[in-house]
Amino acid sequence: MINEKKATQLPFAWIFAVIVGAFILFLAIYIAVKLINSGETEMDLKIGKEIGILLNPLETGFESSKTTSFSLPVETRIYNECSPAGTFGEQKIKISQKSFNEWTDTNLRVSFQNKYIFSKNYSEGKKFYLFSKPFEMPFKIADLFYLASSKENYCFENAPSNIKEELDNLGQGNIATENCSVNSIKICFSAAAACDIGVDYAGKVVAKKSDRLYFESDALMYAAIFADKPLYECQLKRLMERAEQLSLLYKNKAILISRKECNSNLNLASLGSAAGNFASSRDLVSTSTIANEIKQENELAECRLW
Amino acid sequence: MKNNKGQLKIQQMAFMLMAITIFFVLAGMFALTIKYSDVKKNAEMLRMEDSMHLVSKIANSPEFSCGRGFGSDRTNCIDSDKVMALKGNLSGKYKNFWGNISNIEIRKISSGSNKLCNMTNYPDCDIIRLFDKEVQGADTSNFVSLCRKEVYESESYDQCDVAKVMISYNLL
Numbered sequence: 093m094i095n096e097k098k099a100t101q102l103p104f105a106w107i108f109a110v111i112v113g114a115f116i117l118f119l120a121i122y123i124a125v126k127l128i129n130s131g132e133t134e135m136d137l138k139i140g141k142e143i144g145i146l147l148n149p150l151e152t153g154f155e156s157s158k159t160t161s162f163s164l165p166v167e168t169r170i171y172n173e174c175s176p177a178g179t180f181g182e183q184k185i186k187i188s189q190k191s192f193n194e195w196t197d198t199n200l201r202v203s204f205q206n207k208y209i210f211s212k213n214y215s216e217g218k219k220f221y222l223f224s225k226p227f228e229m230p231f232k233i234a235d236l237f238y239l240a241s242s243k244e245n246y247c248f249e250n251a252p253s254n255i256k257e258e259l260d261n262l263g264q265g266n267i268a269t270e271n272c273s274v275n276s277i278k279i280c281f282s283a284a285a286a287c288d289i290g291v292d293y294a295g296k297v298v299a300k301k302s303d304r305l306y307f308e309s310d311a312l313m314y315a316a317i318f319a320d321k322p323l324y325e326c327q328l329k330r331l332m333e334r335a336e337q338l339s340l341l342y343k344n345k346a347i348l349i350s351r352k353e354c355n356s357n358l359n360l361a362s363l364g365s366a367a368g369n370f371a372s373s374r375d376l377v378s379t380s381t382i383a384n385e386i387k388q389e390n391e392l393a394e395c396r397l398w
Numbered sequence: 399m400k401n402n403k404g405q406l407k408i409q410q411m412a413f414m415l416m417a418i419t420i421f422f423v424l425a426g427m428f429a430l431t432i433k434y435s436d437v438k439k440n441a442e443m444l445r446m447e448d449s450m451h452l453v454s455k456i457a458n459s460p461e462f463s464c465g466r467g468f469g470s471d472r473t474n475c476i477d478s479d480k481v482m483a484l485k486g487n488l489s490g491k492y493k494n495f496w497g498n499i500s501n502i503e504i505r506k507i508s509s510g511s512n513k514l515c516n517m518t519n520y521p522d523c524d525i526i527r528l529f530d531k532e533v534q535g536a537d538t539s540n541f542v543s544l545c546r547k548e549v550y551e552s553e554s555y556d557q558c559d560v561a562k563v564m565i566s567y568n569l570l
Contacts, residue, residue: 105408112415116422123426127433134437141444144497148451151458179491205495206459232460337491338460344483352549395547395554398465 132196136187139164140202143185147207150224151235159223159262161242166190170239171214172319173201174326179337181330183207188214208327209237210319217241221264227311229380230363230387231342231398233335236311236327238318240266246317247272250281252293255310279317289317296376306373308380316373325372332370332379339364342397354395358386438570445498445567449538452496453565457542461492468545468556476504476563478546482520485528493529496565500535502528503564504544521546521557537566 143162150158171186184201208227219242224235240246247268248259256269272278280287290299291313298305298316305316305324316324343360350356363386366379390396456462457474461484464475481504484492496502504526515523527533544561547554 105404105411108408109411109415116415116419120422127429131433134440138440138444141448145444145448145451148448148455151455180495204497206497232463232465234460334460337488341461341480341483341488344487345477345480348479348483348486349547349554352547352554353552354547354549354554396467398467 132189132191133198133200136189136196136198137200137202139168139187139189140185143170143187144202144204144207147209147222147224147237150222150237152224152226157223157225157258157262159221159264161219161221161265163219164189165218167216167218169195169214169216170211170220170241172209172211172239172323174323174330176326176329176333178205180205180333181326183209183327183330185209206234207237208234208331209239210315210324210327211239212244212318213320213323215239215241215244217243221266223262223264225311225314227309227331229308229335230383230390231338233331233338236315238314240318242266245273245276246279247276248279248281249287251279252281255281255293255313258310291317306376308376312376328373328376329370332367335367336364339367346397349395356390356393356395356397358389358393358397360386442570445570446536446538448497449499449536449565449567452499453538453540453563456496456502456563456565457540464543464545468558472543472545475543475545475558476561478504478521478526478544481526481528482515482517485515485526486517489529498567499565500529500568501531501533501566503533503537503566504542505562505564506544506559507541507562508559521548533564533566535566535568537564539564 146160146162150160152158167190169188171188173184173186175182175184183204185204186198186201188195188197190196220239221242222237222239224237227233227236242265245266245268248255249270249272251259251269259267259269268276277288278286279289279291281291281293283290288300291297292299293313296307296313298307298313300316300321303321305321307313307316312328315327319327339360342358343364346356346358346360359382363379363382366375366382369375370379390398457476462476462481464472464477466472467477468475506524511524513519513523513525515521515526539562542561542563543558545556545558548557549555
């Protein structure tokens with residue numbers, strides 16, 4: 093009887109120790125994994141925010157364009173997302189980095205209301221190039237940023253002289269205007285066979301596979317080249333939302349300065365309404381016509397508003 | 399007697415395991431505290447960096463810039479008429495537009511008084527505060543020229559002053 097008790101007491105102690113030990117180990121591993129994951133999420137968010145901060149020095153004054161580049165220590169994917177909801181919509185950036193040969197996954201995004209980045213759905217690499225250009229219609233609405241990985245090489249074939257000159261002056265590593273490499277994304281300005289992207293500069297259309305993206309200025313032409321159609325249309329909608337608010341701002345400024353014998357009778361209400369009703373890049377032609385009329389009125393006005 | 403010895407062993411083991419668990423929990427809490435204080439520090443650094451970059455470029459943003467409205471191209475120049483128009487009707491819409499900032503203040507440095515601007519006393523005032531709330535937290539600043547339209551004997555002219563633009567942000 094005593095022997096039987098001995099035989100049952102020892103295994104119970106062992107089973108108890110093993111179960112509780114396993115639980116403690118599981119808890120420790122679980123916490124360690126959670127900590128690593130939250131560390132990766134934190135790093136992804138930090139990089140996203142830093143990219144946004146990096147865009148500030150790229151804001152232009154009277155320069156026609158500016159460029160910069162940045163490098164990250166590991167292979168990184170920069171996801172570019174856009175939402176037109178709200179007064180100004182939102183630019184969202186999601187970062188995913190390679191860790192232990194796997195892409196980190198986070199549902200968190202860094203959002204900006206005052207940034208407009210044009211790129212593919214995601215850009216992948218260690219080195220990234222950014223260049224910016226102001227977008228005016230007829231006043232400056234925003235600076236547009238074009239993001240591309242150093243792995244994505246763009247070659248602008250037979251570009252008009254002003255575009256060629258601008259791109260050559262930028263000296264961006266992944267943009268060429270002649271001697272296109274085999275792997276580069278070819279952008280043709282004349283009807284040619286082997287082109288990834290076709291630009292009808294006079295007709296103001298960029299053709300990409302089956303998509304046609306309409307533009308009105310060089311800034312939007314680059315945007316249409318670098319971005320996918322859904323992103324381009326969404327960012328354009330956001331730009332028009334800002335144009336609508338700026339029209340209101342200039343209208344209020346006109347009222348304020350009219351008290352100082354400074355009159356400028358511009359039809360800003362029509363521009364605001366065109367921008368507010370903007371649906372897709374097809375509407376650019378009509379908005380641009382109104383903008384050009386207002387531009388001329390402003391240049392001839394007693395007091396220029398911008 | 400033997401039964402009591404066995405129970406004692408189990409008790410000892412249970413206490414040991416509890417001690418180990420408490421040790422792990424404490425070590426985990428310590429690690430979390432260090433980690434999250436680091437996150438807070440990083441977030442504050444990012445806010446400061448953002449504010450510093452923003453203050454150096456805000457004068458060129460369309461909502462503030464003079465553009466060519468005062469004769470020639472002017473950089474680092476803020477159009478105070480435009481800012482007052484923004485403050486008067488649209489500041490609510492721009493509340494989150496520049497990110498985590500709490501306020502934007504433009505202070506004329508040519509005068510010693512601290513009269514806040516509103517639609518009734520403008521331009522006989524010194525400080526334009528974009529959002530109608532007290533300036534809180536830390537701030538970064540930059541010098542700019544502040545221009546507006548003025549009238550003298552029915553003729554309008556451009557009046558420019560030296561000003562300091564300050565961007566304040568809340569500390570975490």
